[in-house]
Amino acid sequence: MIISITMNPSVDISYPIEKFTLNTVNRVKSVVKTAGGKGLNVARVLHQTNVEVLAGGMIGGYLGKFIEAELDKESIQHRFFAINGQSRNCIAILHEKKQTEILEQGPVISEDEAERFLKHFEQLIEQASILTFSGSLPAGLPDNYYAKMIALCDEKNKAVALDCSGNALKEVLSNKTKPLLIKPNKEELGALVGRSVENNVESLKEVLSLPLFDGIEWIVVSMGVDGAFAKHKNTFYQVTIPKIEVINPVGSGDATIAGLAQALDRRQSDEMILKHGNTLGMLNAQEKITGHVNMQNYQNLMNQIQVEKV
Numbered sequence: 001m002i003i004s005i006t007m008n009p010s011v012d013i014s015y016p017i018e019k020f021t022l023n024t025v026n027r028v029k030s031v032v033k034t035a036g037g038k039g040l041n042v043a044r045v046l047h048q049t050n051v052e053v054l055a056g057g058m059i060g061g062y063l064g065k066f067i068e069a070e071l072d073k074e075s076i077q078h079r080f081f082a083i084n085g086q087s088r089n090c091i092a093i094l095h096e097k098k099q100t101e102i103l104e105q106g107p108v109i110s111e112d113e114a115e116r117f118l119k120h121f122e123q124l125i126e127q128a129s130i131l132t133f134s135g136s137l138p139a140g141l142p143d144n145y146y147a148k149m150i151a152l153c154d155e156k157n158k159a160v161a162l163d164c165s166g167n168a169l170k171e172v173l174s175n176k177t178k179p180l181l182i183k184p185n186k187e188e189l190g191a192l193v194g195r196s197v198e199n200n201v202e203s204l205k206e207v208l209s210l211p212l213f214d215g216i217e218w219i220v221v222s223m224g225v226d227g228a229f230a231k232h233k234n235t236f237y238q239v240t241i242p243k244i245e246v247i248n249p250v251g252s253g254d255a256t257i258a259g260l261a262q263a264l265d266r267r268q269s270d271e272m273i274l275k276h277g278n279t280l281g282m283l284n285a286q287e288k289i290t291g292h293v294n295m296q297n298y299q300n301l302m303n304q305i306q307v308e309k310v
């Protein structure tokens with residue numbers, strides 16, 4: 001089965017307010033609360049494609065219980081490690097066609113919890129055929145924590161598809177044991193190499209050939225409406241996608257990771273791996289609810305994707 005890890009999940013609260021006014025009371029009639037976090041989106045998408053998936057990571061307090069209950073409602077298996085702190089709320093105020101977000105930092109993980117999680121994780125790995133790690137690390141964990149988790153997976157010969165950014169990703173790249181795949185978007189790639197990356201074949205090839213990425217078998221740079229650019233070992237691919245009607249692209253990167261991991265797990269061809277990942281990304285962008293895909297449109301979209309060696 002595929003294990004999808006979210007280290008800092010949240011309760012996502014959406015407050016639609018017609019007019020949002022500062023420094024006074026704003027009343028909300030219809031509140032929507034869902035279990036959020038990039039890895040939970042990965043798990044949801046995998047579940048909808050009928051793949052056996054288990055959601056894991058760290059969770060705490062009554063908000064943690066809410067997240068587990070939401071996953072139960074969706075019949076998604078989970079095995080989280082319980083921490084002392086409280087999982088976080090992330091609030092989105094939807095007003096006047098704008099979105100104002102208030103994101104709690106979340107719990108601070110103690111050294112003891114960090115150590116005990118690794119023991120719990122070591123056991124979890126046994127059940128996995130491949131793992132995905134998505135999103136930021138909670139406060140208290142060192143930047144090299146994902147690198148430590150990848151080393152444990154490596155010991156058991158389990159591949160990891162990693163979707164994170166910033167210092168946690170830098171630490172992974174400088175570590176000896178590497179994930180099988182990383183999926184930075186164009187902005188995250190730019191932040192990693194310290195300059196903006198142009199969307200053309202030559203400059204993408206040059207950036208992905210930097211020594212920084214040595215030893216990473218798959219790099220998939222997702223580029224929203226422009227599809228993706230990928231490097232597998234020494235081969236480069238340009239992925240061109242059709243123009244589609246987009247409803248809500250939030251979570252498309254998570255859906256893409258779900259597809260890439262699933263196709264890698266099935267040892268599909270490079271072309272199929274990239275097509276499957278991009279199709280699920282597009283299907284997510286066509287839905288209102290993050291992490292939802294309508295598989296009825298799968299074949300039609302998939303047929304319109306082109307994967308070219310460049």
Ligand code: ADP
Pocket residue numbers: 185222223224225226227228241244246249250251252253254256277278279280281282285
């Ligand atoms: P992230 O959410 O990590 O920033 P992207 O926005 O690049 O990732 O989305 C991942 C994939 O989802 C893209 O490579 C593409 O296949 C699909 N996708 C995302 N946004 C759009 C869009 N506006 N139109 C068509 N496809 C999209």
